[in-house]
Amino acid sequence: MSTPRAGHRPSAAAFRLGGSRLPRTVHPGAWWLWALGLATAASRTTNPLLLALILAVAGFVVANRRGDAPWAQAFRMYLFLGLFIIVMRVLFRIIFGAGAASGHVLVDLPEIPLPAWAAGIHLFGPVSLEHVLGGFYDGLRLATMIVCLGAANALASPKRMLKAVPAALYEVGAAVVVALSVAPQLIESVHRVRRARRLRGGAQKGMRALRSIAIPVLQDALDRSLALAAAMDSRGYGRNRHLPRAIRLLTGVLTLVGLIGVCVGVYALLDGSAPRYLGATMLPGGILVAGIGFVLTGRRINRSVYLPDRWRFAEFAVAACGLGTGALLYLTSRIDAGNLYPSLSPLAWPELAPLPVLALVVGALPAWLAPPPPLTVPRLGDTVPRPDATARTPTPGPADAGTTIREKSVR
Template sequence: MHPASWVGWVLAVMVAALATTNPFYLAVILLAVVLVAVLAPREGPGVISFRALAVFGVVMFALSLGIAAINGSYGDHILFTIPGPEVPRWLGGLRLGGPVSAEGLAGAAIRGLAILCILFAYGVFNGAVSPHRVLRSTPAALFQASLVVTVGLTLLPSSVEDLRRVREMRALRGAPGGWRELPALVVPAIVGGLERSLRLAEAMEARGYGASPPLALAPRLAAAASAPLLIAAAWLWFYETGWRPLAALLAFAAAALLWWWWRAASRARAVSRFDREPLPAAERAGLLVAAASALGLLALRLTGRGALTYNPFAGLPLPGFEPLPALLAAALAWPAVLLIARPAPARGAAERDSRLAAEPAP
């Protein structure tokens, strides 16, 4: 699949996961992401990085539940009580221990599900798309940002690969294992990943990837002014319902300023590509589906429809479930349809490509 398709899918999953607090819809989004993760192509470091992110997401989910239990929670359904010290009230409601309610654990689980969906989607993207393809497909206006993203995408796979290599070398030398030896594994892996990313950044800088003429002052000021306009528009829309027309006007002005900066930044840098990777029509349709799904869930959240919001502290009621939001959440699995329909490469061609990739350059 084209890198733009994967980027659009990840952004749609992120918007959908943050637009709802209903555990049923979050579960549908997570199942869609897992289905795409099973069918997405991953080779070498991509498999290892996806596993690392998956483990990290599960750990974050468990950590959110643990923090909710340690801090205690309010609610009518008390499950158990954790002994803890008395905390003064002037500390702003901080609690250490105390009664743990089912409402508090449900709220922590909902937050953990949203984080899990985003981390799984990013893991699929990191394993299925090469950073160099992302750099080639980036528009000229975002070229500088794409350099940073490319270096960042190479950090996790290289660190995981270094961790596996250090672990194998320590095992061959008869070094003891266990949690006490974890710093001896993690520190060399992180240092090696950082050094590899820095070497990549230096090589790209030496080849002129970061050289670009400075942008004019007016477009830079327009881009800087768009951020406070968007913040003011969001504040007026959510907290001052009588000023929503002004909020819409400010959001339109911010979008116009961003479009002006985008046009000026695209013209300031001339980019030549020897081989343009086309975006197939099926993937364009998939991007439209992803945009419709994310915008549809966001519109339902802003209008208060579709039972997208769920408050477990209101007596722990059963979350609502409606067909339209569920279909919009399930539509995020559209890459799985393309991956199933895509013909598998021939065995001889795959072996030839892997053999040519393994041969050293002259």
């Protein structure tokens, strides 16, 4: 049996048979569907154990399947934002939600009297454990939903998402994509400028270094904006066909009414107190009307798409895992919602049920089902292919045993 030569690169088929997969970029729509499924699951519970598991699932998938692009480094920012939301929610409960608090009083703050027109609002007063836990549960749920959306931003390329936007929403989608990519690009520019200053021996810090950093960062941002504008113009951005005014008015009304119906239907599905028929009728009707508007509006927009992203098995698996997680939590909230909403009066310890835990296990499967992302810089521990066999160094003989590379170069 012949052994492979040193420096020999295996083929794509051998790479797949070896148990690994070739790195490629997953369709951004699949990651957004996965994240929206997790966010839907988080909206159906206030159980801190389940919310902590959802945060762990989102962080685990991001840690295993994010690349090294600028937007992939923004997940930490969403974690800090979630922590800020939790703290502010608890503070609001202490400031405005105390007053005639009943239960386990933690601290008795002096209450500030308010005029008669502000009846029902309390400023400070006795703070109970039930009020603090209620604010913590609500803040943790909102923070978990935001972190799930941050996971989608860290995994999905906003620029590649623009190719999947319908032609009717192409202009709006381009504006949203540019807005989402501003902060990551600025962070990347700051890092690049600071690295260049260190290589040049710049030792200034604090406000003194602001002038030498701000101007190159603004220039880099301007250059990127001009390059983006040229790329959008070369792909036909803003070039519309001429259509009669009546058709343009009809398509605009259909699109707007359809999107409103979709928003109302999604809110009715996420809100447990809303009637079931509202979400079951408004969401399909809004999607149908908006789809007709998209088709009619897309006829007047000319754009070119270079190598469109295709949906493969990995994309369908990632989207199905996220949607399955949201569907299982939604089913649990309809069948047995006792463990999803821990009792605050009387106080009870939160518990875990088998079905929600199984749903979150399904949500973590994209860490293995999705292919690894392509990296521009190899990670620590990754195997780097050797150069071609013609450039390999000869095997050292007995005379060279025990000699170092530096000793050989001296000779």
